[in-house]
Amino acid sequence: MGTGPSTRITRRQLPVTPAYAFTDFKAQGQTIDHVLVDINWKNDISHGRECIRLLRDFDNDLFLQHPNEDLQIEDNRIERLAEETKKRFSRTDSLTENKVP
Numbered sequence: 001m002g003t004g005p006s007t008r009i010t011r012r013q014l015p016v017t018p019a020y021a022f023t024d025f026k027a028q029g030q031t032i033d034h035v036l037v038d039i040n041w042k043n044d045i046s047h048g049r050e051c052i053r054l055l056r057d058f059d060n061d062l063f064l065q066h067p068n069e070d071l072q073i074e075d076n077r078i079e080r081l082a083e084e085t086k087k088r089f090s091r092t093d094s095l096t097e098n099k100v101p
Helices: 050-055 060-064 069-097
Strands: none
Touching: none
């Protein structure tokens, strides 16, 4: 091959977690079992709109509504797939760890 300088490249896989993100506007009226909230302050051009969310009349009964049936079915399907994936890869990891070099 060439006689010039060489470069070594190493790739590393980071853990990947399926996630879904949406704005407070999109979240209105939804029921969410678990949530991770990013409260990092963003300095943007929407100054003054933050308080509108707090001033609107809010129906507290929205917290008591059950999710749509189709949403529940899809959530259950995704949970089942996540469990199958965990089992498959934990089985693979344990087989790999027991190998003799």
